[in-house]
Amino acid sequence: xxxxxxxxxxxxxxxxxxxxxxxxxxxxxxxxxxxxxxxxxxxxxxxxxxxxxxxxxxxxxxxxxxxxxxxxxxxxxxxxxxxxxxxxxxxxxxxxxxxxxxxxxxxxxxxxxxxxxxxxxxxxxxxxxxxxxxxxxxxxxxxxxxxxxxxxxxxxxxxxxxxxxxxxxxxxxxxxxxxxxxxxxxxxxxxxxxxxxxxxxxxxxxxxxxxxxxxxxxxxxxxxxxxxxxxxxxxxxxxxxxxxxxxxxxxxxxxxxxxxxxxxxxxxxxxxxxxxxxxxxxxxxxxxxxxxxxxxxxxxx
Amino acid sequence: xxxxxxxxxxxxxxxxxxxxxxxxxxxxxxxxxxxxxxxxxxxxxxxxxxxxxxxxxxxxxxxxxxxxxxxxxxxxxxxxxxxxxxxxxxxxxxxxxxxxxxxxxxxxxxxxxxxxxxxxxxxxxxxxxxxxxxxxxxxxxxxxxxxxxxxxxxxxxxxxxxxxxxxxxxxxxxxxxxxxxxxxxxxxxxxxxxxxxxxxxxxxxxxxxxxxxxxxxxxxxxxxxxxxxxxxxxxxxxxxxxxxxxxxxxxxxxxxxxxxxxxxxxxxxxxxxxxxxxxxxxxxxxxxxxxxxxxxxxxxxxxxxxxxxxxxxxxxxxxxxxxxxxxxxxxxxxxxxxxxxxxxxxxxxxxxxxxxxxxxxxxxxxxxxxxxxxxxxxxxxxxxxxxxxxxxxxxxxxxxxxxxxxxxxxxxxxxxxxxxxxxxxxxxxxxxxxx
Numbered sequence: 128x129x130x131x132x133x134x135x136x137x138x139x140x141x142x143x144x145x146x147x148x149x150x151x152x153x154x155x156x157x158x159x160x161x162x163x164x165x166x167x168x169x170x171x172x173x174x175x176x177x178x179x180x181x182x183x184x185x186x187x188x189x190x191x192x193x194x195x196x197x198x199x200x201x202x203x204x205x206x207x208x209x210x211x212x213x214x215x216x217x218x219x220x221x222x223x224x225x226x227x228x229x230x231x232x233x234x235x236x237x238x239x240x241x242x243x244x245x246x247x248x249x250x251x252x253x254x255x256x257x258x259x260x261x262x263x264x265x266x267x268x269x270x271x272x273x274x275x276x277x278x279x280x281x282x283x284x285x286x287x288x289x290x291x292x293x294x295x296x297x298x299x300x301x302x303x304x305x306x307x308x309x310x311x312x313x314x315x316x317x318x319x320x321x322x323x324x325x326x327x328x329x330x331x332x333x334x335x336x337x338x339x340x341x342x343x344x345x346x347x348x349x350x351x352x353x354x355x356x357x358x359x360x361x362x363x364x365x366x367x368x369x370x371x372x373x374x375x376x377x378x379x380x381x382x383x384x385x386x387x388x389x390x391x392x393x394x395x396x397x398x399x400x401x402x403x404x405x406x407x408x409x410x411x412x413x414x415x416x417x418x419x420x421x422x423x424x425x426x427x428x
Numbered sequence: 429x430x431x432x433x434x435x436x437x438x439x440x441x442x443x444x445x446x447x448x449x450x451x452x453x454x455x456x457x458x459x460x461x462x463x464x465x466x467x468x469x470x471x472x473x474x475x476x477x478x479x480x481x482x483x484x485x486x487x488x489x490x491x492x493x494x495x496x497x498x499x500x501x502x503x504x505x506x507x508x509x510x511x512x513x514x515x516x517x518x519x520x521x522x523x524x525x526x527x528x529x530x531x532x533x534x535x536x537x538x539x540x541x542x543x544x545x546x547x548x549x550x551x552x553x554x555x556x557x558x559x560x561x562x563x564x565x566x567x568x569x570x571x572x573x574x575x576x577x578x579x580x581x582x583x584x585x586x587x588x589x590x591x592x593x594x595x596x597x598x599x600x601x602x603x604x605x606x607x608x609x610x611x612x613x614x615x616x617x618x619x620x621x622x623x624x625x626x627x628x629x630x631x632x633x634x635x636x637x638x639x640x641x642x643x644x645x646x647x648x649x650x651x652x653x654x655x656x657x658x659x660x661x662x663x664x665x666x667x668x669x670x671x672x673x674x675x676x677x678x679x680x681x682x683x684x685x686x687x688x689x690x691x692x693x694x695x696x697x698x699x700x701x702x703x704x705x706x707x708x709x710x711x712x713x714x715x716x717x718x719x720x721x722x723x724x725x726x727x728x729x730x731x732x733x734x735x736x737x738x739x740x741x742x743x744x745x746x747x748x749x750x751x752x753x754x755x756x757x758x759x760x761x762x763x764x765x766x767x768x769x770x771x772x773x774x775x776x777x778x779x780x781x782x783x784x785x786x787x788x789x790x791x792x793x794x795x796x797x798x799x800x801x802x803x804x805x806x807x808x809x810x811x812x813x814x815x816x817x818x819x820x821x822x823x824x825x826x827x828x829x830x831x832x833x834x835x836x837x838x839x840x841x842x843x844x845x846x847x848x849x850x851x852x853x854x855x856x857x858x859x860x861x862x863x
Contacts, residue, residue, distance in 0.1 A: 393559065397560060397561065398560060404642075408573055408635065411635050412576055412580070419628070422625060423614040425624075426613070426614030
């Protein structure tokens with residue numbers, strides 16, 4: 128009986144020993160596994176903008192796939208570099224993405240030397256690592272280009288697109304240019320055609336057919352020609368002010384007498400009616416009070 | 429013989445001291461007023477936050493109460509003016525009851541508007557910066573005018589009675605005697621004085637009718653000039669006035685019964701009065717029912733999307749119980765009671781009167797609140813508690829306190845002045861006997 132008991136205890140001991148080894152062996156693995164949980168990937172889309180051939184800026188949009196959909200990621204710290212090397216000497220600006228996932232930087236005057244050194248320019252954007260995202264890099268390569276705008280008789284708009292080849296500005300053919308007029312925070316077509324393709328001389332021509340379009344207080348309108356999201360040249364835009372609009376003087380209703388006007392500006396018919404009623408009724412009340420006075424006097428006499 | 433009859437009438441109709449029941453009644457009303465005052469103190473101290481009024485329902489129980497008070501006050505013009513001008517003499521014992529109901533109700537209507545204001549200290553701005561185009565300003569003007577006309581209509585017929593009461597110096601006590609003398613010592617029963625007051629009462633009776641119509645039509649315009657489901661109606665003025673006459677007449681039925689039984693006035697407020705007032709209430713309830721059918725059937729037939737939530741909320745939704753309760757108690761059941769002769773006995777008419785008044789209060793609540801919960805342009809991400817409204821205890825206490833206050837005014841008036849005109853009753857009795 129006793130040996131049998133001893134044998135059973137031995138079996139139990141071996142089982143505990145095995146369990147202990149398994150636990151000791153698994154714990155570090157489990158801890159490692161927690162560390163190994165992959166962070167979601169961040170995508171940085173870098174864009175170049177040439178604003179009216181005067182300033183140049185870069186815009187980055189941070190996106191990540193959440194629940195199968197790309198969502199804009201806010202509060203991501205980003206650094207912009209000119210050239211292909213994200214080196215400290217190439218840093219042109221820093222930013223933090225806004226709720227739309229966008230951060231922008233104007234290419235500063237300090238980067239002039241690097242900017243002028245080549246006709247094709249590279250940019251790099253690097254996001255700093257966060258609790259959620261790893262460090263991510265985005266790149267962009269553009270060919271320097273500019274767009275010019277002019278007008279001709281008969282309300283004709285001419286725009287010309289050119290790119291820098293070595294040190295010469297050369298016309299570009301076959302690129303879509305949007306010709307429009309600024310209106311209420313957007314761009315309105317100048318006629319029924321919104322987009323024109325440049326010819327071999329890099330030019331497009333559009334006829335301005337918008338009659339009686341409200342301008343500023345001098346009747347001025349702002350024409351625009353732009354290239355949007357071009358793979359080679361990025362985003363280019365140019366503006367020109369022309370006196371083709373119509374001046375509509377502000378017709379203020381503020382001092383007019385209306386039902387919805389401010390105090391003291393009610394319509395005359397309402398004032399006459401209301402005051403006639405008030406005066407009529409209160410005249411009766413005053414008359415009655417005088418009659419009461421008469422009654423009091425009669426009693427006192 | 430005539431003198432004996434006259435003396436009997438005077439003794440019957442002179443104001444009486446409160447009995448045990450009267451004291452309990454007054455204490456209960458004072459307690460309700462005190463609770464309301466405490467609740468209002470809390471509202472002033474903590475702001476409108478203590479109420480459940482939010483951005484959606486900004487006019488809750490207070491404005492419902494205001495509309496109710498304005499409505500009930502119209503009875504003064506019905507009983508005193510319309511019936512007087514129609515040469516209906518049976519209503520003489522009811523004129524003062526109707527007038528004091530009108531005065532107390534309109535006074536508390538004005539007060540409850542101030543209660544609804546978050547900053548009552550800025551009330552004067554309504555007069556200094558009011559726009560003539562605003563129906564709210566029209567309402568302020570009309571309420572003030574109506575209050576003054578009602579007070580005059582209460583005061584002029586009271587003058588001969590004051591002379592009678594001054595005669596009973598020992599019975600009156602020091603302070604009441606002083607009050608009576610202050611108000612009516614100049615009245616000497618001179619024919620010229622009667623001539624002036626009779627003419628004044630006639631002028632007042634004529635004037636009060638358009639003013640009374642204006643007061644409640646303008647109140648209805650506070651709603652109807654606002655583009656909202658349930659309020660966007662051209663029918664609202666007539667709908668409000670018909671409802672107002674009904675609730676006022678219901679209140680008169682209640683007051684008639686209470687004064688008749690409490691002051692033992694069976695000889696003056698007779699079964700015939702209940703019979704006639706009962707018939708008037710049936711007529712008014714039918715008219716109001718007609719306007720209700722108009723008000724709900726037409727939009728329900730078209731069932732525009734914006735109206736649908738509002739109407740379905742009333743018919744079968746969140747407010748269905750209150751809606752059908754109001755329709756039944758304010759109109760259907762009182763009609764069924766009062767249409768039969770047996771239903772026009774004092775007790776039955778009293779019950780019908782209570783049903784009319786209670787149902788009418790709920791009706792006003794349903795005119796104001798559900799519409800505010802269904803704006804044409806709902807806010808986005810609105811908190812859940814904005815979508816429902818039930819008054820806080822402070823709101824109930826203030827509303828209850830205002831109702832108690834109005835009843836207290838009527839109670840004290842009946843304690844101080846004869847609730848049935850003594851002089852007119854004597855004159856009519858004498859004329860009747862001569863005939």
